[in-house]
Amino acid sequence: MAIKVLVVDDSSFFRRRVTEILNQDPELEVIDTANNGKEAVEKAAKIKPDVITMDVEMPVLDGISAVKQIMKASPIPILMFSSLTHHGASATFDALDAGALDFLPKKFEDIARDKEEAIRLLQQKVKEIGRRRISRFSRPIAAPIEKQNLRKTSVASSSNDFNVQRKKTSDIRASGKKYKLVAIGTSTGGPVALQSILTQLPSNFPHPILLIQHMPAAFTPAFAIRLNTLCKIKVKEAENGETLKPGVAYLAPGGKQMLVEGRGAQKIRIYEDDGARVTYKPSVDITFASAAKSYNDSVLAVVLTGMGADGRDGARLLKQAGSKIWVQDEKTCVVYGMPQAVANAGLAEANIPLPDVATRIVREVGCG
Template identity: 80%
Template sequence: MAIKVLVVDDSSFFRRRVSEIINEDPDLEVIGTANNGKEAVEQTALLKPDVITMDIEMPVLDGISAVKLIMQATPTPILMFSSLTHAGASATLDALDAGALDFLPKKFEDIARDKEEATRLLQQKVKEIGRRRISRYVRPAPASTLMSSTSARASNLRQPDRSFAPSRASENKSTDTDIRASGKKYQLVAIGTSTGGPVALQNILTQLPQNFPHPILLIQHMPAAFTPAFASRLNSLCKIEVKEAQNGDLLRPGVAYLAPGGKQMLVEGRGSGQKLRIYEDDNARVTYKPSVDITFASAAKSFGNSVLAIVLTGMGADGREGARMLKQAGSKIWAQDEKSCVVYGMPQAVANAGLSEASIALADVASRINREVGCG
């Protein structure tokens, strides 16, 4: 059965373009369109789509407000379309806070080398989030944790539960929150993620204490226009410092360094005084910029067996080979469990390769990190 899609945009041209791309895939079917947020809420309740593609700036009711109302009344996986500007980045992050699962730039050429690649990416993202079913709501999340100042006006709305219907593969995962720390000594924590990552990272980092004993590397697949806004948002919400990484940054305990979008982040040096190298990557064979594999591999060379690396929700297999190098050096690898992932791609690749020592629910990741490094 085809995944049913509702396309929402105030531009008739864009609605038609997106609908044509989606309908080209036999596994997808556009069952309706809407030209503003109010119509989107009404059409969602009427048509019960499996996925919604949603614009942000629309008349009558904007996309962010529509996401909040949909997630409150008829929880549905939502893919946002955004402009690659600072304002567009902030609005998209607000939409993710409200419950949207992923986003794409409205100008497809900004994310793809050609029309065919852009078409495949849109179809793939719709199918990936369409395979998940949002199951229920939980109690409201604290505004200071899940809402930025720009979206605090809606803090009276309940936040969506990003747990999804379990599958057979997730039934055997360990969720024992009483697991003791291994006693291993660390010098670095590294976290890689993609689809669903902004919310997952926010969930984890806001629970780390100010005196966190190690530097943290964050590799999130994200456009260059988004990473400054995302780092700023995290920094405003977290007890630790969060910054967009810059070339030459010295690694300091209690600081999280977010890899800049469109570039690669390497760790250089051994012993004390390791620093970051940020560089433009013109290698056409490298799909992801930033790449989890590249950063993890450099961490293996600089830190050897003293890294705690975690692979979170995301499409594809980025992180698997870097995790393999870390594992071979003696470091520890964890993966997010299937049930709590938006897309169980990257963690599954690591788990299936036998590299992860634990599959952990998102709600437990922060407490497990704190316990493992000796601050919880």
Template identity: 80%
Template sequence: MAVKVLVVDDSSFFRRRVSEIINQDPEMEVIGTANNGKEAIAQTAALKPDVITMDIEMPVLDGISAVKKIMESNPTPILMFSSLTHAGASATLDALEAGALDFLPKKFEDIARDKEEATRLLQQKVKEIGRRRISRFNRPRPATPTASAPIRSSTVTQPDRSFSTRQFEPKAPEADFRASGKKYQLVAIGTSTGGPVALQNILTQLPANFPHPILLIQHMPAAFTPAFASRLNSLCKIQVKEAENGDMLRPGVAYLAPGGKQMLVEGRGSGQKLKVFEDDSPRVTYKPSVDITFASAAKSYGDGVLAVVLTGMGADGREGARMLKQAGSKIWAQDEKSCVVYGMPQAVANAGLAEASIALGDVAMRISREVGCG
């Protein structure tokens, strides 16, 4: 069955362009278009698409408002299109918080090497989130969160469509989980599609006295990572910052790898610092790359790393996790039910590298207990 797509944009040229790219793939079909958020809401109710592509800036009703209303009435996986500006990044993060699952730059060639790769990337993202919806998404249950008390997801058979942190239900700590007693020096987390909301869910639950530095590797354009780090820092008890070259790693600080660059750990003992650099290699697909950061952590910290691979397409993180495992570090993966896309955690799990597969709502609690502060 083809993935049914609704294309929403106020530009007739862009609607036509996106529709042509989607219809080139026999596994997808554009079943309708809309030129503003109000039309998108009506078309979603009438056509029941499997996935929606949505612009942010539109007349009558903007994309963020449309996402919120669609998630309230007819929850549907949504891929946002955004400009590569600070304002565009902030708006995209608002859309993800409202319930959108993923995003691409409006000029999505900006994060691809050529037109053909850009076409494949758009097709892949639409199919991934559309297929997940067909197989396992259902209507979300209402929740009433508060800004002062982050809410965690429950382990349910069918997770919420929106994957918004605001729709995670409170869950009692797992009585059967016991810390291993292993000593750590670093926590490293790698993710891609669905990662912004997953990272927010985890990091907002960590205590201010978290005893180790945290490395965050999120596949994201360069224009987005400063806004994302700033947002996380404003919400979390720990400090979150975009990593800079030469940063000394400090306990209770999370360092987000800058988009378009690589982040390495250098040094041993108690003097580790970060090397952040431009990577022009055509052989490296992801910038930042989970594999590259994990591999450097294995060299610097040996068996002292707790690494977690979260939701995301592809297999980035598998080989870095292999190096960490060989050095004696511990690897966890997010479980399939709570992932937006199970690709990255599945690659780690299928390679026999993950010691546990964990629901998103349990990750923060388990990390805290495992490192001795929960």
């Protein structure tokens, strides 16, 4: 049965374009459109689509307000479309806080090599979020820390990759391993996941943190600023040549690759990657591989929600060097692709629900 989609945008041209693209895929069916947020709320309640694509800026009722009303009344997976501006990026993150699952720039060709790849990306994102159960997203999990109400329960994995019954986080002791770096890679659903983790880290966090999030270049500066405002640790967009410092999280710039180089006083290298061989810019694999070379066995790496398998090859190199790899569990992922690839390769030592990741990290590195 095809995934049913409601397309919402105040531009008739964009509604037609998105409808045509989605209907090219036999697994997708656009069953209706709406030209503002008010119509979207009404039609969502009436026709109950499996997925909604939603513009951020619209008349009558904007996309953020529409997301809030839809998630309160009857939660439905929502993919946001946003303009490539700082304001558009900030509004998009507000929509994710409100309960939207993922986003794309309105000019989504800007994050693909060609038109055909852009079409496939849109279709795949809609299918992936359309397959997820939405009930757990009815309450935003990415609100600022003082507003968080994260679940503290232990959830048994539905994946066959982990045969050991998961213990409660409070019962799990630190391994005693010594670390010098934490590295976190993610894609679809990542902004919400990263925000929920980073806002729980204490100001005395003892190591630098590398953040690799698949995201267009126009969005990473606004995302770094947002995180820095909400977090006790410092969060910034990584700059070429800067030395890694404890208690600072470095977000890889969109559209570029981030490496860590050197030993003892490791520095970040940011570079343009025009190679057709690498799909993701930034790439989790590339950053993880550089961390394995520079830090050897002193890395705690975490792979969160996301499509595809980026991070698996880099995690293998980290594992071979003696570092530790964790993944987010299937139940709390928006898309269980990247974590599953790492788990299926036998590289993950722990399979952790998102609400427990921060607590586990703090305990493992010895600052809580």
